[in-house]
Amino acid sequence: MPSVKDKNFLGELKEDAAVYQINSSLAIVQTVDFITPVLNDPYAFGAVAAANAIGDIYAMGAKPIYALNIVEFPVKSLPLSILQEILRGGADKALEAGVSIAGGHSIEDNAPKYGMAVTGFVDPTKLVKKSGAQPGDVLFLTKPLGTGILTTAIDRGLTGAETEQEIYKIMAHLNKGAAEAMMEVGVHACTDVTGFGLLGHLIEMMNGSNTSAQVFLNRVPLIQGARELAKTGAIPAGTHNNYRYIRNNVKWEGHDKKEDIMLLCDAQTAGGLLIAVSQEKADQLKAALVKAGCLAAEEIGRVAEKEEKAIKVLA
Numbered sequence: 590m591p592s593v594k595d596k597n598f599l600g601e602l603k604e605d606a607a608v609y610q611i612n613s614s615l616a617i618v619q620t621v622d623f624i625t626p627v628l629n630d631p632y633a634f635g636a637v638a639a640a641n642a643i644g645d646i647y648a649m650g651a652k653p654i655y656a657l658n659i660v661e662f663p664v665k666s667l668p669l670s671i672l673q674e675i676l677r678g679g680a681d682k683a684l685e686a687g688v689s690i691a692g693g694h695s696i697e698d699n700a701p702k703y704g705m706a707v708t709g710f711v712d713p714t715k716l717v718k719k720s721g722a723q724p725g726d727v728l729f730l731t732k733p734l735g736t737g738i739l740t741t742a743i744d745r746g747l748t749g750a751e752t753e754q755e756i757y758k759i760m761a762h763l764n765k766g767a768a769e770a771m772m773e774v775g776v777h778a779c780t781d782v783t784g785f786g787l788l789g790h791l792i793e794m795m796n797g798s799n800t801s802a803q804v805f806l807n808r809v810p811l812i813q814g815a816r817e818l819a820k821t822g823a824i825p826a827g828t829h830n831n832y833r834y835i836r837n838n839v840k841w842e843g844h845d846k847k848e849d850i851m852l853l854c855d856a857q858t859a860g861g862l863l864i865a866v867s868q869e870k871a872d873q874l875k876a877a878l879v880k881a882g883c884l885a886a887e888e889i890g891r892v893a894e895k896e897e898k899a900i901k902v903l904a
């Protein structure tokens with residue numbers, strides 16, 4: 590992030606997207622994200638990359654409006670039909686989100702990469718920041734964890750084709766319904782769980798809010814099979830890095846199985862929303878998330894007064 594002096598920029602460093610206020614009822618929200626292939630099927634990769642890019646707009650409580658494609662592709666070594674499938678996957682996902690693709694830019698590169706710069710609108714008085722959590726809040730997660738571990742297992746040939754289809758559905762699932770539910774109910778803070786894993790993103794939220802959190806390990810939703818594969822060591826490098834980054838900030842209360850630590854640190858692609866809501870509104874939010882068809886609507890923890898460690902994981 591640049592050091593921003595223009596007072597029309599809202600929000601602080603490390604928010605999911607940049608927010609620029611136009612007037613008292615309108616701010617534009619902008620983000621950019623592109624990734625390397627996480628699935629073998631090019632159409633599925635395109636759809637997941639689009640869902641992942643648009644996710645940062647939903648995390649701020651904004652409505653995504655339009656996007657520009659960002660493409661890197663090895664035109665000399667791969668057939669153009671693959672690129673067309675990637676773009677078709679992205680276009681279909683954008684259409685589902687109500688996002689117009691208004692252009693883009695492509696360059697030659699030795700490995701494919703795809704994503705989007707996405708622009709959204711929000712009422713600045715309703716903007717949801719990462720830094721608004723308060724002691725006593727309930728934490729919700731709207732998708733199960735484990736996409737990093739499962740995509741690594743697929744890469745290593747440890748799983749069948751059904752698994753690829755299953756995690757494609759999870760990663761490509763838009764956070765649109767989750768965002769609409771949280772905006773309807775009114776929440777204190779939100780971020781999307783992506784590359785830094787649940788604990789990495791939760792630490793950012795807690796540090797930004799000057800609070801600490803308790804995570805209830807048994808209530809954290811996991812993708813079926815992820816725990817067993819984590820035990821066999823199908824752990825991506827990004828997840829190991831996340832663990833090194835967070836370990837001094839997390840206290841494990843009477844439970845420190847390696848597979849559980851790795852799952853809570855697992856680098857996600859297009860993960861769910863992590864939401865902090867007041868205790869009075871927690872039931873209402875849960876009902877709204879379920880009604881919106883979210884893949885998970887689990888109460889995974891609580892926000893507490895700031896302690897020495899940002900997070901305590903309880904078994």
Ligand code: CO
Binds near residue numbers: 605645780
């Ligand atoms: Co984000």
Ligand code: CO
Binds near residue numbers: 621645783
């Ligand atoms: Co992002």
